[in-house]
Amino acid sequence: MSSLDTIKFNISDYIRRKYIWNELRDYEEYIKREKQVLEKEISELNKQHIISNISMVYCEMGEYKKAIETIRLLDNYELNDNMTFIYYINSLTYYIYINHEENADYIYDVSHCIMKKFYEKYADEVDLYNIRYLNFKGRYEESLEILKSSRIKDKNDDYTNLLLADIAFNTNQFDEGYFLINEMCREYGKKNPCIRKQIDTLINVYITKIPVEKNEALEPASLDKKLWDKVKNSRIKTSLFFTYLYLKNMCKVKSVKYVVIPTLLTIFLCKVFFPLVYGNTYSDVFIHLISFIFLMYFAGGLGYITTEHTK
The missing domain is CATH 1.25.40 (Serine Threonine Protein Phosphatase 5, Tetratricopeptide repeat)
Incomplete structure (x- = not known):
């Protein structure tokens, strides 16, 4: 896999699939797409993350046995410490959900060292891990x-x-x-x-x-969900759908919302409408109106961003 392909996998396609899982909550479609990626030539670590994610989706669906069957596929890999940490947390949760005490005890016993190692970095996750087991017992x-x-x-x-x-x-x-x-x-x-x-x-x-x-x-199904159900079977429409999502989410970023958009809007208005009124009695009024709108919008946005940042 080339460096460019790796970047595309790690950023673009991965984010899209996560959005299908977390925001659109189309679990079946997410699993289908993840399994398709597993068939491609990707790194062992990426495969491990995908397997772990699929198991988590099965868990969210209430399919605990399928979650266990999936997470057990990681037994065929040599896991680094981060993946081992994730493996233990997920495995313990699934075994507790099916009330399999013997396997839950085993996972908890063998995970002490890795949990201790990651406690400083992920204290909340380790605390929840311990509480889940203690409650179970x-x-x-x-x-x-x-x-x-x-x-x-x-x-x-x-x-x-x-x-x-x-x-x-x-x-x-x-x-x-x-x-x-x-x-x-x-x-x-x-x-x-x-x-x-x-x-x-x-x-x-x-x-x-x-x-x-x-x-x-x-x-209630959101507009995004309704659109997704209509386009998900078309590769081209799916690409357009995620382009729309990208632009929509970009507009929510404060710097884009309060700086980039008003700037582009001002340029557009000046380029399109100013030539129509140039040279007549309304040109100065138009220029002052556009300048006033831009400055008020920009100043208000800048003040909002500054206030939020200092809270």
């Missing part, structure tokens, strides 16, 4: 001890909140656990299948006497 008091010195309470993501709710229900903090589950149920239908399964498990085990209203309304 019913050692909730030990999980509480980790929470006292950890920052993971600030993460406020579904996977973390599920672990925190589990701890709360088992350490005489029912109200806290109920609150966390109730909050997640407000957008139950928008969660991925894995999250919904874990929510249902906690409700069935711990919240049997108090009703929990689950909002099962699905997230």
Whole structure:
């Protein structure tokens, strides 16, 4: 693979596939495209990342056995420390989800050294890893001890909140656990299948006497999602779709939104409209109007960027 091909793989195509997974949430299409990439001549490390990502998507789909079958493919590779770290975190999670205690114990036992090595760099991830295992083993008091010195309470993501709710229900903090589950149920239908399964498990085990209203309304399909469903089977249309996404996301960047766009707009207006009014009584008015709009937009944007940066 040439250097240019490597760059294209690592940046362009990789980002597109991740967008299909994380934003469009088209899991089947993501897996199909990743498996196609695996058949190409790419580096061993890239293959390992793809295999790991596919396993994570299967997990999000609630297909835990497929996730395990996929992550086990990494046993055929010599993993570096980073990939070993990811391998252990994912494997432990999958075995816990299928309640396979023997394999979960084994993964946790053999992972101590690598977790210790990465703790300084990824303290939150290691804390969550330990808490997930301790909760699984019913050692909730030990999980509480980790929470006292950890920052993971600030993460406020579904996977973390599920672990925190589990701890709360088992350490005489029912109200806290109920609150966390109730909050997640407000957008139950928008969660991925894995999250919904874990929510249902906690409700069935711990919240049997108090009703929990689950909002099962699905997230409305966005314009991007509707467009994607129409173009994903066409290579040319797919390329145009991602070009549109790139431009749209670029417009959200503050420097582009408040500097580049007004500059280009000013140049466009001057080039197109100024010749039409040049030489008549309205030319000076037009010039001053365009200058005023540009300066107000630019100054306001610059002030906004500066304010946000100093917060």
